[in-house]
Amino acid sequence: MATDTRVLAAEFQYLEAHSTGEVLTWLAEYGTRAKILAGGTDLLVRMKTGQMKPEYVIYIKKVAGLDYIQADEAGLRIGAATSLMDVEGHAAVKTGYSALYEAIRSMAATAIRNMGTIAGNLVNASPAADTAPPLLVYDAVLQLELQDGVRWVPVDEFFLGPGKTCLAPEELLTEISIPPQDPGNGSSFLKLGRVAIDIAKINVAVSLQRSGRDCTSCRIAFGSVAPRPIRIQEAEAVLTGKRMSNELVEAAAQAGAAAIKPISDNRSTREYRLKVSRVILGEALRAAWQRAGGVL
Amino acid sequence: MESQWLKLRVNGKERQLFVRPNALLLNVLRDELGLMGAKYGCGLGECAACTVLVNGRNMLACLILAVTMEGAEITTVEGMGDYDRLHPLQQSFLDNGAVQCGFCTPGMLLTAQALLEKNPDPSEEEIRDYLRGNLCRCTGYAAIVQAVKEVKHPA
């Protein structure tokens, strides 16, 4: 075959970084010829299948100070080299960021989650990336560092298309930060795959704010229905500032389904994605509302 | 692309190896160290036949560059137990008929061990969920889940 997944028949120079500065220097020097290696669960797959041929591979899991989770009043901050499993296992994530927790738990094998990172999931920029919808609905911000500067980009502006982000070749994603969630917040994530281990046929995240029986604000994001994970403002608008009801959930779910333009691929069909988008969005909304303390 | 020295511990023994940066941990374990317990099943992270423990965590050796393992502690199925001193999980797999062709067995055992480290008394759902990335085409998983559930912890 054109591939041999038994080996990694690639030529590259291996660079093991111990500090962020080191990574940034190399990135500045090698630009597009270099690739960051975190968990490797996307990068090595792409190198084995010939989709990526970096000349330099910069390993960042040994960088001091990139592996952390900090949860406080300022919100949640996750270092780029932190494994998915550690994020999933963090008490604050489980209790305060249900959509992110559920998204990570839905991903891959435990072994992959022991290796992979959120940063890798985002930079890989699959339209089906499971951590993207939750981060979109939480208004997460990504910290992108250059050798001589740093910028903060909202996740919503990060994705450009399949495999494409606004990350410059010289930039390193160093931190994912999520604003604190107010007490009346509830969030959820749902995904449909072919079997229990799969990239999503479709996934959805919801985060909403409850005040009494009203939904004061709402964020909805879908994955695997467009060239990139997307917010669905049409559906959000249906709920924002309204008294919550089953009919309203249904209307929002309809609006969500009407707003997407999925395609058919190996995992599912356009028609199916359209049909079930309504179902899983409705369910995700109900779950989030309940978590926010609401009843329907 | 130059080979470089790599120092790590495998099954409790310190090892020094001279490896190329593109060498996969799976192939280094099998070809350099003769540890054939970890198996190639897909090379893409989809089957977990190549599972090893890295510092106690289950990971997939087919997607790991050996050079990144400097200083790591690796456990393969050979390090779990021996024929005259089986690990309780190994014994439980035998007692519960969890082994058919046996090709998935090393990966299953190591993944289960990692689970039990975190959660010594998992429910059936927790076992199924933790093992869901380990494919087995022979058993239908029931005997494997049973074996993990019924493992007798050393007193």
Next chain:
Amino acid sequence: MEFQVIGKILQRKDGVAKVCGQETYASDVVVPHMLYGVTLRSPYPHAQVLRVDTSAAEAMGAVCVTPDAPCIPNLIYNERTVSIPEKTYCDRRVLPLRARHVGEAIVGVAAETEELAFKAMQAVKVEYKVLPAVLDLDEAMAEGAQALYDNIYLGDQKLTVKNNVACERIITVGDPEAAFAGADYIAEQEYELPRVYHHQMETKTAVCRPDPNGGITVWATTQTIHNIRILLGRIYGLPLSKVNVKKLAIGGSFGSSIQMNSIIPICVALALKAKRPVKMASSREDDLHSHTKFPARIKLKIGVKKDGRVVAADMLAQVDIGAHQINAFPLLGCMAGWYASLYKWGDFRFEGRTIYTNKVPACAMQGYGNPQVNFAVESLMDLIATECGFDPIEFRLKNYVGIGDEFWGQGPSVKSIIKSCGVEEMLQKGAELIGWADRRPHEEKTGRYRRGIGVARGFHTSGTGGPKPGEVVDYSSATVKINEDGTVDVMTPVMDLGGGTGEAAVKVAAEVLNVPYDRVDLSLVDTKTTGYDVCTHATRGVYCGCGAVYHVARQVKQKLFEYAGRILEELPRDLELEYDAKKDVTIVYVRGFKQKNITIDEVARLAQIYSWGTIAATDSLRQKNCPPCFVAHFLEVEVDTWTGVVRVPRAVLLSDTGTPINPDMVAGQLIGSLSRGLGYALYEETEHDRETGRLKCNGFITDDKIPTTCEMPRLDDIQVYFAHTYEPTGPFGAKGIGEAALNSVASALNNSLYNAIGIRFYRIPITPERVLAALEGSGRDGN
């Protein structure tokens, strides 16, 4: 019947090695000084190979073999050699001059490392003349379609291929047309079964070492060491005494290694050319381009009388076999046999046709046409029961082929009379366990989640034996010897595919000789140290393979009595064997006078000291029957009518395997088959792109999913039941189980879906996409 070891749950003999990572599979074999081989595979579904330039690869130090190289014999063969030569269709060469599917191996390349071999392979230049590809069964058969072959061979006879029809078989019993005319109700439907991948966990591997005597030693992934030996001898003109194939563990197979995997002869060619050992381990993507299960399109018509008797049937089966015939002709015979042996059709007809297309070759996969046929028959029987108001269980009991009836083990040429049958017991017990009496019709079910219960039954043959030699070869050999301390060695060439055939062999020898299980062991063997065995296929491991062990162990027992008789000064025919559990010894004693006895250990020890010889025997056995092992599946499904997702909350699996020699392994076969059956029914489809001819998954299992731990019912929700039967012709009453366990899973699932949502499916996999579409079409969706 009380047995000493048969039917007891005992640790498998290879168990410790397997849990310790010490078992040797072909992929673990390392031979000093070996090279690593890879294959260059065709990117086109159909193309003439015009020129191959290996100079760049050779400059990198690689050894290459190409289709036009003199070292590649011109022999056209079939890589499966289970059928007799006159019934074997041949269309394959070690390396083809024309590529007939994407991923067909064209060039072999070996080098010092696998990585170097792969890089050298990439440096090989192949010039192709691309030909139109045939990627659809109907287009393949149409007039004027591009031909895959001009000629093929049946045995030595040259055949012309017309309309890409690889082979066909038409069988008529009685006068079906007249019988249909007399029927009160006729049902007719067409069923579509997909091409799926075996997905065995170990990819195909071959290691070949050229030996100084001019011969070769081969370690390979296979279900038959002897057939590989014979075929390699034939291809490379080597005397069989110089070809040795080693028996190893195999990491799953499910039928994909009945034939000699196509990399094996390529590996041999490389080793002979390099004069060094070569190891060729397939990548998963190589493997996925090498074998798939036979897909099928089955049109079935059944006629019944008002009283619930079936009186006529007609089946048209078309099978898209892909680029090569592996076992297409015997498949048609078997499909006819599976169909003929399910119910007493009265007058019936079978028409089967296999068609070449430019796809990955299809071959046997657990059931060999049986799951396909069963899906059609059991789905249609269920439909008839509904339409005519028969109880599905009663209807089956009224018509099934059972004790005293003729069973077509492998089609019209292999028949025997059924002597043991647990169908009635299983259907009744299964109904009780699943709660059949409380089953409600689908019309009463509403809401988002709907549950349903369904049943299907099936069987498989145990081996392909019969009173007369048929179209397929079937016999086994064994050697059993009592060692000088009274322990026992069993030498069997029969491959254990993981199902416990090895333990069964040990148990049979232990039972015959009344020796404890732990004093009997399996020997490491190869083709030079064992007699012939055809293959571990056709669910014949226990019935035929262990049948031979039984046959030989009894000869050994005779010899033991002779020697014991000499010592005790008694006639051998007056002696008996018994295991004394208290003393943990096996004794030979004089019938009616137990005090006069000697331990088996002592006999063995004295036989050596007195130089009488080893108490051993070697022989072969052909079984004269092929008893069906019956199964029944009762499944409960739950359909999410909003997403189309189907779950199986409960399963009752019943088998009639005669005496279950390894009860835990029989259960393992049933539950393992449940997962493969659910995969077949709900998830799996390994199809080709209609434009490019490439596999949609590109050979990566990322897009070829099989069930995980989470798709299976919970432990408490799977019930396994063994019917109480005894097969008089099997070793200690045993029949097979392996393939049978799968055959009615998908059909039971389909029938339970009907009970849940009132929709019958005619095509699998029944994916959520198809469920939702069907629900919408029927207006029965939950919205």
